[in-house]
């Protein structure tokens with residue numbers, strides 16, 4: 045996989061605004077096209093159907109935005125990161141804008157598992173006085189219902205902001221799977237009385253880290 | 260007046276529907292909201308996935324935005340789940356760029372891409388809150404324009420449109436909009452605007468024509484009688500005369516969600532003169548106009564750079580017929596070398612040259628190839644003017660399987676005029692012999708992977724073709740013939756697929772019906788029919804009950820065969836190809852005589868060039884490859900165009 049002759053460029057971008065409604069696959073396609081529009085010297089895989097050598101970070105569900113998302117792009121020659129950024133910005137829509145570019149080591153962990161710890165913020169349509177957290181969340185996986193224990197995935201507390209309008213929390217991806225942030229938030233909201241229950245105005249991943257370093 | 264922005268109301272609904280990406284706008288290349296400009300909403304009457312890459316949408320939005328003081332936005336029919344939710348929430352149909360109510364636009368244009376989109380037209384109007392019938396629209400309702408392939412028989416749609424453009428819209432649409440704006444600015448009432456539109460060449464204003472009785476129509480030579488002086492008795496198709504010289508690069512919207520034909524589409528030529536007698540596209544886009552190799556290659560390079568697509572299709576009814584196709588493909592291959600870009604070329608050619616062109620762009624990955632012999636025997640291929648012999652087909656098969664393809668699909672039609680059971684058995688025989696040829700062209704250890712598919716569609720008589728007078732066989736007869744075909748195929752590796760004859764039946768009625776068919780469409784829609792082209796949505800009962808309700812006998816419209824002298828309901832619409840030529844072609848069909856493709860030799864007198872004042876415009880002379888019958892071949896039209904799946908462009 046690691047081809048030492050290639051240059052591994054890590055691109056940080058945002059998934060914002062209405063484009064938070066894109067699926068992971070849609071975002072991936074859009075980013076690939078942005079790379080092509082930028083005219084960067086991307087590497088192409090060998091084989092029957094050659095494709096761009098690009099690797100994406102951990103997926104976000106439909107409807108969840110990200111302030112600092114990233115992908116790794118393999119280039120066939122060195123281009124100064126500032127030049128890459130400029131070219132990518134010219135070819136990117138505002139809501140999927142490239143923010144930073146830097147080269148990373150080939151030995152660094154794969155993009156999809158590089159940062160298992162994600163911090164999210166949910167903004168609410170109306171303030172709440174308290175934020176109940178369920179012990180378990182029921183999810184559907186491969187058409188089967190499954191109970192996920194919240195404690196297994198939730199790192200720390202879910203913190204309600206002083207004004208009651210937003211909640212911050214961190215989730216850890218496990219090798220066996222992860223708990224979707226939107227499912228957790230919806231399960232929390234479901235515990236509130238229907239009359240005073242707000243809705244999610246926005247759900248955003250605001251940081252990703254591996255426990256020591258933050259992207 | 261600035262338009263209402265519905266986004267704040269739409270946004271919360273998007274969490275509750277499938278694939279919200281299709282309602283978002285903000286794609287790369289999407290235009291700006293119309294703002295205060297004279298506004299045109301271009302509507303494709305199906306979902307975003309089907310309509311976004313549609314050529315008419317792209318061309319007309321670009322053409323209108325390029326005109327001074329006019330602005331175009333796009334709109335698509337929401338999927339069924341979204342449409343239901345919008346009705347529940349009272350949210351009207353919205354445009355993409357400005358998220359504005361479609362009903363607030365000055366003009367709404369709806370393209371008519373195929374015969375099964377009629378109920379969707381009503382769904383569009385209803386969701387937009389625009390009265391379904393032109394007669395019921397008020398002064399401040401949008402003017403509703405129609406156009407597209409189905410406008411060649413506009414009658415089943417006539418009452419729903421204020422005006423219908425016949426033919427190519429590059430010039431006609433901006434011209435029509437500019438005229439409406441001028442009259443609106445001058446305070447002209449709706450009726451005066453419509454009268455003025457009737458004076459624009461190629462424009463049919465249905466409300467200005469009385470529908471004659473059958474006897475009157477046969478006597479007068481037309482069903483549509485102008486109700487006042489100055490209204491033209493016949494409407495002639497518009498042709499974009501400057502097509503060949505116009506830039507092949509067209510600004511393109513790059514969707515986020517996956518859509519059909521999700522790639523850079525570069526139109527390389529327009530028109531096809533192969534002259535297949537069942538084919539509407541082969542009659543309605545004459546004369547043939549080719550863009551030059553330089554124009555095309557420059558558009559591919561610029562288009563890939565500006566869109567970021569990893570696939571380009573050189574589009575037309577049959578791009579391998581382009582006189583410079585070998586040069587174009589070699590240069591396009593060079594231009595995308597090493598970038599993982601796939602190239603595809605729709606082709607109607609059924610010969611080794613066509614395969615060679617497919618091979619040029621296929622790279623290492625070879626999916627399936629499709630060929631369309633259309634009929635199983637030489638006799639019937641002569642009747643339909645599909646100028647392809649068995650040897651042409653076998654030559655193509657030899658070349659394809661020797662070059663590495665392992666799968667091939669053969670398209671046929673059943674129910675063609677004069678078809679007998681021998682022709683049906685001929686399909687089985689041809690497919691099996693093609694399979695034998697394919698196997699023989701492949702190394703012995705790979706013969707097990709050879710597959711030959713047979714796909715049969717039901718013949719639908721199309722307006723403005725030599726077979727417009729021929730009736731369709733009944734759905735029961737279709738099933739009998741399909742049964743015969745299936746029993747005649749003895750090879751396991753040859754599998755047979757066929758189209759649902761019930762939808763083909765509705766297509767035939769829509770294709771041949773007069774103005775009375777519009778009531779049927781509306782009644783069917785009121786009974787819940789929509790998305791008729793989607794098998795899972797097609798509601799046969801709604802159509803049947805609607806026929807009873809409005810007293811229409813659809814069988815009589817779809818299945819009756821007329822003499823070529825009979826005046827058909829679209830006689831007032833002219834593609835330029837004369838009815839005399841169509842009748843002559845019908846007689847030649849009966850005699851088994853073929854007619855050559857005029858782009859390879861002499862004019863065959865169809866009438867298109869002198870009537871429309873435009874000639875065939877080729878980038879270079881077309882030369883017949885030695886021994887290839889495909890030079891005289893024919894085609895059915897875009898949807899079934901044999902499209903070799905492209906492979907990667909590799910060094």
Ligand code: SF4
Pocket residue numbers: 532545546547857858861862863864865866867868869874875
């Ligand atoms: S008028 Fe003649 S040259 Fe022109 S399209 Fe018809 S047959 Fe061809």
